[in-house]
Amino acid sequence: MEETREILSRTALSLPSPHVVLDLLSVGVCxxxxxxxxxxxxxxxxxxxxxxxxLQSFLEEQKSCDNGTVENRLVSDGLVRCSYTxxxxxxxxxxxxxxxxxxxxxxxxxxxxxxxxxxxxIDDFTATIAELVKRENHHIDGFSIEVSIxxxxxxxxxxxxMYMKKKYNCEDWFKDKIPSQHISVKDALRLSxxxxxxxxxxxxxxxxxxxxxxxxxxxxxxxMLQSSLANNHTCKRQKTDKKDNRxxxxxxxxxxxxxxxxxxxxxxxxxILRTLESMLDHAFCExxxxxxxxxxxxxxxxxxxxxxxxxIGGRYLKFSRRVSQSCWxxxxxxxxxxSVEEIVGSNALLVCKGDNYKFHAAGREDxxxxxxxxxxxxxxxxxxxHCMPSMIDVQLIAEKINNSDKKYVRVRNLKLVNNQAWxxxxxxxxxxxxxxAALVWTSRALTEEDLHSISSRKDLDIIQRTPIxxxxxxxxxxxxKIIHWMNIERIAGSCQYFLLHLCTQAGTYIKEFxxxxxxxxxxxxx
Amino acid sequence: MEEGQEDETLERASLETxxxxxxxxxxxxxxxxxxxxxxxxxxxxxxxxNFVRYFAADFMKPGHDQFxxxxxxxxxxxxxxxxxxxxxxxxxxxxxxxxxxxxxxSEMKVTGKRKRNAQHFESNSALCKVxxxxxxxxxxxxxxxxxxxxxxxxxxQPDLLNSSADREGYIxxxxxxxxxxxxxxxSLLSHEDYRKLRSL
Numbered sequence: 082m083e084e085t086r087e088i089l090s091r092t093a094l095s096l097p098s099p100h101v102v103l104d105l106l107s108v109g110v111c112x113x114x115x116x117x118x119x120x121x122x123x124x125x126x127x128x129x130x131x132x133x134x135x136l137q138s139f140l141e142e143q144k145s146c147d148n149g150t151v152e153n154r155l156v157s158d159g160l161v162r163c164s165y166t167x168x169x170x171x172x173x174x175x176x177x178x179x180x181x182x183x184x185x186x187x188x189x190x191x192x193x194x195x196x197x198x199x200x201x202x203i204d205d206f207t208a209t210i211a212e213l214v215k216r217e218n219h220h221i222d223g224f225s226i227e228v229s230i231x232x233x234x235x236x237x238x239x240x241x242x243m244y245m246k247k248k249y250n251c252e253d254w255f256k257d258k259i260p261s262q263h264i265s266v267k268d269a270l271r272l273s274x275x276x277x278x279x280x281x282x283x284x285x286x287x288x289x290x291x292x293x294x295x296x297x298x299x300x301x302x303x304x305m306l307q308s309s310l311a312n313n314h315t316c317k318r319q320k321t322d323k324k325d326n327r328x329x330x331x332x333x334x335x336x337x338x339x340x341x342x343x344x345x346x347x348x349x350x351x352x353i354l355r356t357l358e359s360m361l362d363h364a365f366c367e368x369x370x371x372x373x374x375x376x377x378x379x380x381x382x383x384x385x386x387x388x389x390x391x392x393i394g395g396r397y398l399k400f401s402r403r404v405s406q407s408c409w410x411x412x413x414x415x416x417x418x419x420s421v422e423e424i425v426g427s428n429a430l431l432v433c434k435g436d437n438y439k440f441h442a443a444g445r446e447d448x449x450x451x452x453x454x455x456x457x458x459x460x461x462x463x464x465x466x467h468c469m470p471s472m473i474d475v476q477l478i479a480e481k482i483n484n485s486d487k488k489y490v491r492v493r494n495l496k497l498v499n500n501q502a503w504x505x506x507x508x509x510x511x512x513x514x515x516x517x518a519a520l521v522w523t524s525r526a527l528t529e530e531d532l533h534s535i536s537s538r539k540d541l542d543i544i545q546r547t548p549i550x551x552x553x554x555x556x557x558x559x560x561x562k563i564i565h566w567m568n569i570e571r572i573a574g575s576c577q578y579f580l581l582h583l584c585t586q587a588g589t590y591i592k593e594f595x596x597x598x599x600x601x602x603x604x605x606x607x
Numbered sequence: 608m609e610e611g612q613e614d615e616t617l618e619r620a621s622l623e624t625x626x627x628x629x630x631x632x633x634x635x636x637x638x639x640x641x642x643x644x645x646x647x648x649x650x651x652x653x654x655x656x657n658f659v660r661y662f663a664a665d666f667m668k669p670g671h672d673q674f675x676x677x678x679x680x681x682x683x684x685x686x687x688x689x690x691x692x693x694x695x696x697x698x699x700x701x702x703x704x705x706x707x708x709x710x711x712x713s714e715m716k717v718t719g720k721r722k723r724n725a726q727h728f729e730s731n732s733a734l735c736k737v738x739x740x741x742x743x744x745x746x747x748x749x750x751x752x753x754x755x756x757x758x759x760x761x762x763x764q765p766d767l768l769n770s771s772a773d774r775e776g777y778i779x780x781x782x783x784x785x786x787x788x789x790x791x792x793x794s795l796l797s798h799e800d801y802r803k804l805r806s807l
Contacts, residue, residue: 400638440799453635518639522650541657546756549659550779553680556719557756574643595655599684600767 085130088343089139092125095383099140104248109243109375111177112136113184117269118241120262126272129203130431175375179237181299181307182379183230184273188297191382203277211281214386218434220468223289224282224386224604226275228267228473229296231380232353233306238263239365239374240359270295289390290469296381298560310356313368339396387465393475394502396456397421397442398601405487417448424490426508428481432474433466435543441503454516456493456508464527470497471566498545510587514565517591519581523607527577532569535581539566546601548593562589567606581606625632654774661792662688662747662801667731672805673749674773677717677793681785683750686732686777687768690805696739698729699769702763707733712779730791735761737768743800750791752760752783 096102096119105115110131116125125131174269176182186201214221249255264272275286278293313520348356357365399406409416409424429437442459446452470478479495541564547557563586570580585591590602597605635654648746654660655807658676670692677682682718687693693700705713710726712734716727728734728748733758758780767776783791796804 451638453638463738466785520641520646549678549682550680552755552780553678553682553782554720557717557722572640572643575646578641578643578646580639592653597775599654600758 082130085128085135086139088124088128089131089136091123092133093143094122094512095119095121097249098221099144101245101249101254103140103144104136105241105245106133108139108241108372108521109175109178111180111185111271113269114177114179114238114266117167117184117264117266118146120264121274122264126151126269127203127274127276127441139534155282164410175377175542176379178375179241180230181237181297181302181376182236183234183266183297184269185379186273188379191506203274207277207281207573210278210384213384214293217270218387218467219283219291219386219388221282221289221291221388223284223468224278224286224291225289226271226278226286227292227294228270231297231299231303231306232350232357233299234266235354236306236309236357236369237265237302240371240373243362243366243369245528247371250415283364287501289307290391292387294385294387296383296385298383299376299378299380301378302376306353309368313360313364315363316367333419343399377582388469389465389470390464391433391435391463391466392462392498392500392502393433393470393478393495394458394460394498395479396455396458396490396493397425397452397504398456398493399446399452399489400491401489402449406442406445408450412499419487421459421490424485425459425482425492428478429461429463432468432478432481433463433470434468435463436465438463440505443506443513448590456491460498460502460506470494514584515587515589517582519583519591519595520578521581521595521606523576524577527569527579532571535567535569540564540606541567543594543605544603545593546598548590548598548601560588562586564589564594617712617716658684658800661795663795664688664703664801664804666747667751670707671723671744671747671803672746675749676777677788681782681788682755683752683779683781683783685746685749685779686736687746687772688801689773690807691744691772693737693739693742694768694772696742698740700737700739700765703737703765703768704736704738704750705734705759705762708737709733712754713759713762715754717755718776719790722753722755725782726755727751728781746778746797748779748781750781750783751787751796754779755782756780 094400096115102115106112110118112131113126115136176187177185181409182188186203186206188201214224239524245255271286279286401418403418404424405420406415406422408420421442425438426438429435439462440459442457442460444457448456468474475495475497483491543564545560545562547555547560565584565586567584568582570581570582572578581595583591585594590598593605595606597603608681614737642775654676658678661672661675663675664672670690672688672690674684674686674688676686678684687713705711714784715724717723728751728752730748732748733745734748734754735746737746758767761776761778
């Protein structure tokens, strides 16, 4: 009780005169909306004891004090023992005319009323959220709250400001209170439930990958908003049409109206918000009820929780000529024996207990080409990981992959990376030079001259037409490429087989450079 | 004292890395070098490995043998088979012209993944005129489909038909629809049957 009074007293310092606030209460604005309209900060939001009736009683007490006191509005000690009379407001079953119950924590969840009383307890509200997190088996170190509210709330707030402007424009205090001082519904909600939620979940809130999303919607109010906007749109059209001297009862015009109304019904939230913002005060007052009507039903709340995607990166080596890089299935038939994507991705998914994975690599190689040496950089994107992997977990993933009995793929330097690695990978793909080794056979025997002439060529320019083997799905183009250097390594026991080591510009088709692709790559090797 | 020990650990670490590097390189070498026992003395050529070779013998005229190399992706490379009469003429092929009266086949420009602007041709449509010993021979499509590309190198280097008609001297690349390919497939000869027919 005492605490509540203290909080209210401090809060009152930011609020205008009691008669104004009482007026707002009677219009149907909830206490938290009142606080945030006038830029109140602090404990006022998470004090569950502050109901509309408690606030009302406090203010009425203040008002009668004011009539006696000369200077300030602080309640004097003598009135501490006054008893509160809770006056039942007429519309017991109505919800805040601005936030439609959001800040009253009274909302519909899955068609069941969260609470029967108009003002729900913060603790019950956050307990339900914590239950959801637990039920879905999330292991978290922190959380971040995302709130989505319907645009009609913005319209309601403006309607209340218009109401106040009309009524209190002349009063001194109004000139000081600019709407920009207000705190948004989203922020006010966070202020209300943050601490309680932190207690239930046992972790702190802040910038975190784990998101708790509170999605509010109100079908009836949103429909009303749509029709108000449509009317405004119609009026504007009629005005411009009159300018054009068109008969407004024209059939085609009527159908145009109908189309534009339907068009507005499917507008996205951002478009609606923009329309509202661009509306001038007088137009707004014409098409909206001032002050807004009280809501008989609160918002519908859908709570979801998920973790933003995490990235595990490293380099992979591929030892098999029958394993493709990405999952390759045509008409339900798998081409190749396996894929790097599935081997790496499925193991990562298992350890992170995620919903899904995506495999991204810096470049690619054919199914029948091995990936050796230091390996190709890759990223696995795991969505909604229920378990944030530790360094040991990541090592575990690497071990599972490297120790499998089918020695198809190996990974190196596996670690948890942030989003930055993503851009580096894309850059690496295009810029870097790539090194290859090819086993080549020629119809004539190799000579020492061949070795010298090959290794002496540096930065050889070649032109490659789109290889026939990919011409069915790539644009027919001519691509200029550079072969930076080449070296022939003889193989013991053969004068027609040898290893060709070469370093080329990224994007060069190596096979076609060696055999020439029927003359479509020119010049070709040998 | 402690600093000295630290240095030792660092040195060891760098030694290890150098060793590991050498190991890695050894491993790479062993992976790259093939086991010569597993390697055939004469491997199949790139064309043999990547295409299925079909032949049309006496296509519309006796002695007009052509080849159709079909890739797994459905594209068909068309050209004159080694037994084509034009290739037996005295002096060999001296000129190739893609202007066959109706249009110059070398002028079309096919763009994009979807291969727009590609002209559709029947199997007996003319692709080019090949001049050998003052005689003109017509190279035809053999396969119904969209013309993706003509080998315009033949215009400046008609001699390619004399040196490698079955490779760099190809005439065009055609993309038949799957249904059209199935219809024509059975009327073509396999490589083996072609060789038997021409006693090669």
